Amino acid sequence: MSTNKTSPVMDLALVAVFAALIAAFSLAPAVPLPGNAVPITLQTLAVALTAMIIGPWRGAAATLLYLVVGFAGLPVFAQGASTIAVLARPSAGYLISFPIYAIVVGLLARYALRRTNWKRPALLVVAGLVGSFLVVHPLGILGMARNIPIALDRALVADIAFWPGDLVKTVVAALIATAVHKAFPALAARRRVSATSTQAA
Template sequence: MYNPDRTIMGNTETTTETSKRTERRRWNGTDLGLIAVFAALVAGAALVPGLALNGFGVPITFQTLAVMLTGLVLGPARGFAAVGLYTLLGLAGLPIFSQGRSGLAILAGPSAGYIIAFPIAAAVVGWLATVVVRRTTKARALWFFLAATVTSVVFVHTLGVLGIALNSKATLEQAFLSDLVFYPGDIIKNLLAAAVAVALHRAFPDVLVRRVRRRTQSAQSA
């Protein structure tokens, strides 16, 4: 039999569930502000003078520190948006890439793979950060460090090596050997990123920790 009360209740439940999903997905002014701030952080890190160059002219900068910190603090979506915004602005012509470079021409240079990898790395390490936050409160700095290190090796260094090989006419072996110069610094930068991310989450749990917990609780109650 047709039950109007049941239909109304069903529609109400559906509407409520839809509203909750929309609320979870919508970014507010704080989210947009954080995206802008961290995009500026990545840009600032890129403009800090590098300590040295590898054999193909790719500078050592603090960018990977800023990229990993962005993902660890903001999570996957906002982390990707922040680093993606930085990348798009640089490709559009703002001199915010390392050594003040800008424009689409950088995609034909040896740094292309690293530039492309940065937004992806921010998203991946951000997703790993949410997994850590959801599953444990112990040794969080260690897990963040491991997440950043795995992400940098698998995505940043791999795409960086491919970019060097493709744009510099080098062999993969030559590109790989030139990329090794970045590893010691990246380990230190990942340690710093993990430590700073843990401190920021303790000081501002609403940025990511409470968001992850609310989503976990909503998923469990659904």
């Protein structure tokens, strides 16, 4: 049996730290887009980074903690918003996509983290983009269509404006995550060790 299993205390600490990280990124000044009801923010960068570094389940827990804190009234959402009133805003779909996005990116990132060469950051970028286009953008489009309200085709056109920025943010998240895992390989190694120890038990 291995004694290197992840500590529950460490898990809770990581969840809390990364929830705070998402909040900090969310409070960075938003960039408005002409004719678009939803501004560009750093929230998706923070969520992708969280999932790439601490994995799918802790990453989802961090995003859920972030959402709960914001729904409870602390102004941690973009542009200082708070409470469940944000669910009536055009950006609501993007916001509620974050826990699912973290799970998808975190699961795909596990494969990328088995690589130690140039493929690791490239695969992390792919993980982030797959999660973004499978989860974030579809829910964001539905949120705009419902809450503005506008037709789905117009919501899709509005969402396309975020694609170039999402690519840049995903690349940045992948490069930072690669550097973090290089400096702290135990973050990825723990998951592999835990899996093998479970099989051997």
